[in-house]
Amino acid sequence: MLSSTLEMKNISKKFGAIKALSSVNLSVKKGEIHALCGENGAGKSTLMKIVSGLYPAGNYEGEIFVDGVLQNFRGTRDSELAGIAIIYQELALVKDMTVCENIFLGHEYTKSIFIDWEKSFNEAKKILQEVKLNVNPSDKISQLGVGEQQLVEIAKAIAKNANILILDEPTAALTEKEADNLLEIIKELRNKGKTCIYISHRLKEIYKIADRITILRDGKTIITSDKKDLCEDKLITKMVGRDLTEIYPRVEKKPGKVVFEVRNWTVQDPETGLKVVKNVSFKLHQGEILGIAGLMGAGRTELVMSIFGAWGKITSGELYLNGKKLNISKEKDAIQEGIALVSEDRKRFGLILGMNIKENITLSSIENITQFGIVDENKEISKSHKYVRDLKIKIHSIEELSGNLSGGNQQKVVLSKWLMTNPKVLILDEPTRGIDIGAKFEIYKIMNELIENGVCILMISSELQEILGVSDRILIMHEGEFKGDILYKNASQEKIMRYATGHTKGDELTV
The missing domain is CATH 3.40.50.300 (P-loop containing nucleotide triphosphate hydrolases)
Structure with missing residues (x-):
């Protein structure tokens, strides 16, 4: 012993x-x-x-x-x-x-x-x-x-x-x-x-x-x-403290019309000049969670950051939202068009840790709660309380510093910030990284609720079980290109890894 x-x-x-x-x-x-x-x-x-x-x-x-x-x-x-x-x-x-x-x-x-x-x-x-x-x-x-x-x-x-x-x-x-x-x-x-x-x-x-x-x-x-x-x-x-009958609370959906489309998207690293995203095209439908899988360095984050106007040199490609061609050169353009991005590094890109919860939640929608350059504090407080309540964020006060929260609650504050912009397309890059199983479950439920309310979701995840458990359709990237497009019912960890490592030519695509 x-x-x-x-x-x-x-x-x-x-x-x-x-x-x-x-x-x-x-x-x-x-x-x-x-x-x-x-x-x-x-x-x-x-x-x-x-x-x-x-x-x-x-x-x-x-x-x-x-x-x-x-x-x-x-x-x-x-x-x-x-x-x-x-x-x-x-x-x-x-x-x-x-x-x-x-x-x-x-x-x-x-x-x-x-x-x-x-x-x-x-x-x-x-x-x-x-x-x-x-x-x-x-x-x-x-x-x-x-x-x-x-x-x-x-x-x-x-x-x-x-x-x-x-x-x-x-x-x-x-x-x-x-x-x-x-x-x-x-x-x-x-x-x-x-x-x-x-x-x-x-x-x-x-x-x-x-x-x-x-x-x-x-x-x-x-x-x-x-x-x-x-x-x-x-x-x-x-x-x-409760039974979870399913870790991934899947809701069967019927994808509708095409809401968002990316055509022939190519992106260069602004420092090295190397192509990190190569002639990528895909469609995102109403009522759909579209997952993007791939190994580290496959170009997934670079793809979504460039779509959001936050990174890279776009050398070719077009974006369409509800049939309208978009011209996005910076993050503000994307937000105004109805695109939101929850980045993979919430502490670096998602939150200002030295600001309180209320200020972080309203940060991307500050123009909607100001008049003549002055913040309407009543609106700021009521909006913040709404998202704290709706997303079940565990806090003592909306005046609490965001840096003092647990990882799961920080992620919910980031989600609140973007939901307040009323997005049509929500991009989630590693949305549950570093948070516990209970908080993950709650975020999956929030995603399902957003889909029911007409938001369509593009989700990157390195956890294959999460990709399989949450996505309706899965795109797999390898070296800056999409190698597979699979319905979740036809997908498996083994098949995803074959595409992700470049061992499948792409003749088995199932749209």
Whole structure:
């Protein structure tokens, strides 16, 4: 029987009058991968900020034990000295510094009063080999891909002699290949005696690597169980507190007339001059969710960003909305024509995190609630409350900063912003990335309601199950071209992957 290396007993935490955690218990065994699951806002991040020392002793109730010793972390340094390292979804690397400098930042090897660069370089090489990262320690972080940067974060944790690694959504921004590589490295670290707490909304990853699972809901511990005793359906039910008969609430639809059409669309990367979208044509019908699948780099995001007037050099092509030819050169043109885009990076392109919810929701429709350049505050408040209510956004106040919300609620604020523009065409680029299963379910229901109200939807997703579960028709991109056009009833993960990897010539198209 493995002994517990980390125990958190009766942990409670308040933010003002709001109770974020209520008598939470977490026991992690030495040398295991322990998954921590729950919806956005369940308390996972708050709990991990406590164990990492970000919320120091005295800011919460309860006790923390590491290897049986009671801890009173006064800050993150105390947590690190106890052998705990946390790797956040938002990577904490200094981009203009080298890999070696980042690995040992804050605990450098020194010789007299100077940094011992020779020892640092040699030790960095050893650690990089351990995480199977084939880069030079003298390379700058800015030269590395996201997957490589994630491995540098793990290398940092190893350099600090961490025995307990906490990984918060580590694969959220990775390709499937990079994610699989990271999971294998985490398994190897476990085999070497490291303990990992793994937080992810990707259930297939949980079942691939976890030994045990703890579920939080509404700031409380719901269950801790061996993975083999907790099937996926039961896990989802425990997370959301209700049965989900279907993860994807499909509504059968009868597509109507063509609403939106793209003809012979070709786009160049403005920096490299390379064609990233090549002579693409498609039609989007009323009452239809049209999915776009493909591998990273296939040109999906470039396609929709260029349609929206937000990126790229369009070298040829035409856009039509309800038979009318459009002339879109910037985002404002698209919005005025009735096209809205929910981008894949909500924090960078979807929200202004330092603004409140009310301001974000009304941002793209500000002209509709102003008179003589002055915002009608009553309209701003009433419109904001309407979307908060309609989309079931969990907030304390519309004056709350958007940056303080969970990922799922942030995504709903972005959706609210675009729904307020009354779009005819709604483009969703990775609409459920980084949000929990319960919030995903609610967003799928919102999509179905929008379709019933006459909006047509174009959706990009890298999750094949989502593409198959939500789309009525699926377009598959490969190297800037559409290789397949399949009705969902005729589609499968295998067929989509054949098109996405360019292994099907296109003679099996089913419109």
